[in-house]
Amino acid sequence: MKRTHLPLNGLRVLDAAARHLSFTRAADELAVTPAAVGQQVRALEDTLGVVLFRRTTRGLELTPEGERGLEALRDGFLQFEEAVRAMQAGQSSRSLTIAAPRDLTHKWLMPRLSEISAREPELRFVLVVADEGVDFAQANLDLAIRWGEGPGEHEGEAIESDGMIAVGRPGGGADTRISWPGCLNEESVSRVMVGDAGLAIEAAAAGLGHATVPELLARADIAAGRVEVLGEPKPYPRGYWMVAPLPQWRQKKVRALVDALAA
Structure with a gap:
């Protein structure tokens, strides 16, 4: 008999019924009705x-024919259980590989x-820099964080944020716009151009000017007093x-x- 034709449900019912020698008790174990057990046995x-x-x-x-196959059947179920445990072992692994843009990795x-590691010291993290698209299979990733308007072709959850904010050095700095690839004023001419939003925050903190950046990235620097918010947050369709x-x-x-x- 081909593996694809193995009557696995019927064999599971056979095992339970043979152990209890009762369709009723087998039904209780399997959470079905005794009639369903009888139907499965007849079909088998x-x-x-x-x-x-x-x-x-x-x-x-049990008939002699039924008894003859039980030992091999139960050995087979034990092998199934071992296979399931092996497949679940990856879920119980305490190692997580995460891909994220460089500035988000550093700033957030x-x-x-x-903080998570302090609560769960057995966790191990592998961080991969990925400013563009990521290949989960090639990089053996568990999770990626990316900038965009949605999860794209994957499952996903947005990281809560207030959108985009303008920041500058507390007390004032150069009256200069700092630009970075993907910023709101990307197409405008700026006197200061940096590689990403994280560097834009650093440039603003150094007094080189003001930058419009994702609020999520600037949150810690605002709390630390390195930069201050200029104006109101701006809603933006993109996010992390x-x-x-x-x-x-x-x-x-x-x-x-x-x-x-x-959280």
């Missing part, structure tokens, strides 16, 4: 072409991971998203990380 008998149980005055009895992600393909997204360790980062 039709498929195999043998009689597996007989009803006697003493109750339910590493401080958050430090935690994303992963569905299989990774469903993993317990990834879900726990997403919840911790979003």
Whole structure:
């Protein structure tokens, strides 16, 4: 019989019924009705072409044909359990590989991971710099954080933020606009151009001018007094998203990380 044709549900019912020698108790174990157990047994008998149980005055009895296959069947179920445990081992791993833009990693992600690590010291993190698209399979990633208008082709959750804000050195600095690739005034001519929003914050803190950056990135520098907010936050369709393909997204360790980062 081909593996694709193995009557696995029927074999599971056979194992339970043979252990209890009762369709009723087997039904309780499997959370189905006794009638459903009987139907599964009859279907299995039709498929195999043998009689597996007989009803006697003493109750339910296994036939010799039924007994003959039980040991191998139960060994097989033990192998299934081992296979499931092996597949779940990856979910119980305490190592997480995360890809994120360099400025987000420096300004937001590493401080958050430090807080998480203090609570769970057995965790191990591998950080990958990824300013553009990421290949989950090639990089063996668990989670990626990227800048965009949504999760794209993956599952995802947005990181809460107030949009874009203008920041400058407290007490004033150069009256100069600082630009970076992807900023709101990217197409305008600026006297200071830097590689990313994180460097724009540093340039503003150094007094080189003012920069419009994601509020999420500037949050810690604002709290530390390195820069101050100029004007009101501006809503923006783009933001930072935690994303992963569905299989990774469903993993317990990834879900726990997403919840911790979003908290």
